[in-house]
Amino acid sequence: MTSVKAQVSTDSVVFYENMVAHPQDLNHLPKAYIFFNTQKEKAVQQKDTMSQMFSLFQLARIAYKSGSYYDSESAAVEALQLSDQLKETDYNTHFRKSLYTQLGILYREQNNKAKAIDLYQKALTIATTTRDSAVIYNNIANIHKDADDYQNANRVLNQAYQLLPRLQDTLMHALILDNKGFLKFKLQEPGALELMLQALDLRTQINNKGATYPSYKNLALFYAQRDSTLSKSYALKAYEVANELNSASYKEDALALLVSMSNDPYSVAYKTLNDSLTEANTLRQNKFALMKYDVSQKERQAQASALQSQREKSKRQLFQIIALGIALVSVLLYLALKSKHKKDKLQQVYHTESRISKKVHDEVANEVYHVITKIQGTAKSDDILDDLEHIYNKTRDISKEHSAIDVTDKFSELLNDLLLSYKTDNTNIITKNLSKTQWELIPDLKKTALYRVLQELMINMRKHSKATVVLISFEQTNKNIHILYKDNGIGTNLQKGNGLTNAENRIKSIYGTITFESQVNTGFKVKIKV
Numbered sequence: 001m002t003s004v005k006a007q008v009s010t011d012s013v014v015f016y017e018n019m020v021a022h023p024q025d026l027n028h029l030p031k032a033y034i035f036f037n038t039q040k041e042k043a044v045q046q047k048d049t050m051s052q053m054f055s056l057f058q059l060a061r062i063a064y065k066s067g068s069y070y071d072s073e074s075a076a077v078e079a080l081q082l083s084d085q086l087k088e089t090d091y092n093t094h095f096r097k098s099l100y101t102q103l104g105i106l107y108r109e110q111n112n113k114a115k116a117i118d119l120y121q122k123a124l125t126i127a128t129t130t131r132d133s134a135v136i137y138n139n140i141a142n143i144h145k146d147a148d149d150y151q152n153a154n155r156v157l158n159q160a161y162q163l164l165p166r167l168q169d170t171l172m173h174a175l176i177l178d179n180k181g182f183l184k185f186k187l188q189e190p191g192a193l194e195l196m197l198q199a200l201d202l203r204t205q206i207n208n209k210g211a212t213y214p215s216y217k218n219l220a221l222f223y224a225q226r227d228s229t230l231s232k233s234y235a236l237k238a239y240e241v242a243n244e245l246n247s248a249s250y251k252e253d254a255l256a257l258l259v260s261m262s263n264d265p266y267s268v269a270y271k272t273l274n275d276s277l278t279e280a281n282t283l284r285q286n287k288f289a290l291m292k293y294d295v296s297q298k299e300r301q302a303q304a305s306a307l308q309s310q311r312e313k314s315k316r317q318l319f320q321i322i323a324l325g326i327a328l329v330s331v332l333l334y335l336a337l338k339s340k341h342k343k344d345k346l347q348q349v350y351h352t353e354s355r356i357s358k359k360v361h362d363e364v365a366n367e368v369y370h371v372i373t374k375i376q377g378t379a380k381s382d383d384i385l386d387d388l389e390h391i392y393n394k395t396r397d398i399s400k401e402h403s404a405i406d407v408t409d410k411f412s413e414l415l416n417d418l419l420l421s422y423k424t425d426n427t428n429i430i431t432k433n434l435s436k437t438q439w440e441l442i443p444d445l446k447k448t449a450l451y452r453v454l455q456e457l458m459i460n461m462r463k464h465s466k467a468t469v470v471l472i473s474f475e476q477t478n479k480n481i482h483i484l485y486k487d488n489g490i491g492t493n494l495q496k497g498n499g500l501t502n503a504e505n506r507i508k509s510i511y512g513t514i515t516f517e518s519q520v521n522t523g524f525k526v527k528i529k530v
Contacts, residue, residue, distance in 0.1 A: 004411050012035070015060065016031070016032045016035045016036065016058070019031065019032045020032045020036075020058050020059075020061050020062055020065070021094055022208055022210060023065065023208075023210060023245065024209065024481045026244075026245075026246045027517045029062050029065060032058065032062055033059065033062045036055045036058040036059050036062070037055070039051065039054075039055040040052055040055035040059065043055060043114055048392075049082050049085060049086060050086065050091075053079045053082040053083055053086075053095060054078075054095070056076070056078050056079035056082070057075070057076070057079050057098060057102070058074045059071075059072075059075040060073075060076040060079065060099075060102050060168075061102065063075060064102070064105065064106065066248070067247065067248040067249040068246075069106055069109055069110070072102070072144055073103065073106045076099050076102045076106070077103070078101055079095070080096070080099045080100075080103070083095055083096050083099065090128070093128070094128070096123075096126060096497060097126050097127055097128075097132060098123075100119045100122045100123035100126075101119075101120065101123045101135065101136065101139065102122070104119035104120040104123065104139060107119060108139070108142065108143050108146065109315075111146075113143055113146070113147060116143050117140055117143055120136050120139055120140050120143075120416050123136050123138075124136045124137075130163050130166045130167060131167060131169055131172055132162075133159075133163060134160040134163045134164075134167060134172055134176065135160075135172065137156055137157065137159045137160035137163075138157060138160045138175060138176055138179060139155045139158035141153040141154070141156040141160070141179060141183075142179070144156060145179075145182075145186075146172055146185065150183055150187050152178075153183055153186070154183045154184075154187060157176070157179055157180055157183060158371055160176050161176055161180055162446075164176060170200075170202050170205070170206055171203070171206065171208065171211055172508060173199075173202055173277065174198075174199040174200075174202035174203045174211060174215075175199070175211075175214075177195045177196070177198050177199040177202070178195070178196055178200070178214060178215055178218060179198035180195050181193065181194070181195030181196035181197075181198075181218070182196065182218045182222075185218075185221075185222050192222065192487050193222060196215065196218055196219055196222065197219075197461050199215055200212065200215040200216075200219065201216055206210060209241050209245060210241070210245055210247075212237075212241055213238055213241045213245075213250055213254075216234045216235070216237040216238035216241065217234070217235070217238045217253070217254070217257060219231075219234040219235075220232070220234035220235040220238060220257060220261075221257075224261065227262065231261060231448070232258070232261050235254065235257045235261060236258070238250075238253075238254045238257065239251070239254035239255065239257075239258060241254075242254045257445050277302035316470055328439050352414065373475045378417060402404050405448065405451055407444050407447040407448050407451065411439040411451075412434055412435050412437065412446050415433060415434060415451060416434055416435070416448075416455065418451065418454065418455060418458070419434075419454065419458065419472055420432055422458045422461065422462055422470075426468060427461075427462075427467060427468060427469075427470065428468065428469050428470070429470050429472070430469065430470065430471045430472070431471075431473070431474075432472070432473035432474065433473060433474040433475060433476075434472070434474050435480065435496065436474070436476075437474045437476050437523060438476060441479050442479070442481060442530075445510060446510045446512075448530050449506045449507065449509065449510045449512075449530070450481070450483070450528070451530065452502075452503075452506055453503045453506050453507060453514070453528065454472065454483075454485070456500075456502055456503045457503065457526060458470075460500065461487055461489065461524070464489070464490075465487050465489025465490060465523075465524055466489050466494070467487035467488050467489035467493075467523070467524075469486060469488050470485075470486070470487040470488065471484070471485070471486045471487070472484070472485050472486075480529060480530065481528075481529070481530050482527070482528070482529050483525075483526075483527070483528040483529075484525070484526070484527055484528075485524075485526040485528070486523065486524070486525045486526075486527065487523055487524050488523045489523055489524055490520065490521060491518045491519050491520050491521055491522045491523050491524055492518050492519075492520065492524065493518075493519070493520060494516055494518050500516065503526075507528060507530065510530055511530075512528065512530035513527075513528070513529045514526065514527070514528050514529075515527045
């Protein structure tokens with residue numbers, strides 16, 4: 001980025017900057033204003049943010065010293081906004097500190113104590129030199145002094161006073177000594193006059209008329225109750241400096257000081273009335289200036305960053321859409337993978353059951369049958385044959401219970417055959433609404449699970465219940481199936497065995513619910529919802 005000192009000679013910048021800092025002639029501030037306003041316009045055209053910021057800062061100082069506080073505030077705020085756009089460097093930090101200080105001065109003039117101190121505190125946190133810190137401490141002390149809070153003013157100024165041995169700046173020495181002397185005067189402490197005279201001497205030595213004004217004013221106030229002639233002499237010197245500088249604020253301040261020294265009742269009445277009007281006008285201007293400042297700040301921000309804001313908004317929206325899309329895809333993928341894993345796991349269980357069933361049938365049952373064949377005809381083999389036949393029948397039942405089932409077609413008939421296979425001369429099996437159920441709406445995994453659960457319930461009934469009547473009813477609501485199993489058996493105290501535990505686990509695996517209801521001699525009831 002091109003700096004301001006690359007656009008014009010270094011000598012010119014230094015010359016006019018010193019003219020702003022220490023105006024010695026009536027035309028100095030107007031000349032400096034023309035120079036820096038021209039530099040600002042060039043910087044805007046060349047999009048040189050650093051140069052524009054530098055020029056605005058100088059314009060803010062010029063406007064303040066000319067008594068145009070609102071223009072000073074506007075220029076300082078605009079420069080601060082430009083500073084926000086720059087990378088954090090020592091150069092930028094220095095200017096932010098200076099801008100906070102300038103705004104603090106302005107808010108002090110507007111009697112906004114809290115805001116002014118807040119701005120000075122911000123400046124203090126980024127101050128890098130002893131002089132910077134001393135200036136800020138002095139400014140905060142002045143705010144407390146304006147509010148007649150001399151104790152706090154003295155407390156803060158002491159921090160600047162302790163920095164004097166490290167300061168090489170004569171004007172800063174004079175400033176701190178003068179304020180320290182004035183506070184001693186207000187707190188009725190000894191040594192006040194010596195400090196103020198020392199400050200005046202330093203300011204006179206370097207021939208800085210602007211700096212002598214506060215010395216003459218403070219000495220006039222010091223002698224006001226001690227020596228009226230000497231007090232008026234210093235007040236007149238202050239007024240003379242104000243005229244030489246052509247400072248409207250200094251002139252008004254010096255005249256007010258002279259009027260306060262007059263015993264003329266009209267002058268006293270005018271002073272009292274003018275103070276009241278000035279205070280009211282200041283309050284009104286402050287409210288308007290702050291409101292206008294807030295509005296203009298928002299307008300400038302909107303104009304300067306409209307395109308950038310739109311780009312950032314579009315970028316944020318794009319990122320939000322992408323993030324939302326990624327989140328949705330992630331959730332859906334997670335749920336899909338979880339569901340697939342669950343299905344794969346269930347499918348694996350069923351395949352394992354079928355494989356074990358086939359292995360039991362092909363190896364164990366056949367092997368038992370082969371042994372039966374071999375020992376048939378052997379003497380005293382009846383008992384052995386009965387035992388082997390029992391084992392054979394048992395393995396065949398196990399194989400049948402866990403054999404592969406095809407649920408993809410005619411599931412209603414398949415399930416009906418299963419249930420009716422447990423019908424005997426002593427046990428009547430009744431099914432209700434089985435054929436009316438739309439099984440094609442139910443996934444195969446759920447049908448397989450229901451088949452196995454009903455099979456386990458029927459096995460449990462045959463083994464333990466001694467039921468003579470078994471009812472299995474079906475009811476369908478949308479894609480949900482409600483199944484009620486009920487028998488009139490001997491019932492139980494509901495200590496779940498492997499069969500019921502397996503049934504419960506199977507239903508849970510397909511996100512269904514199953515409840516068991518039974519007591520001794522009251523039958524057995526099961527409700528299933530999938």
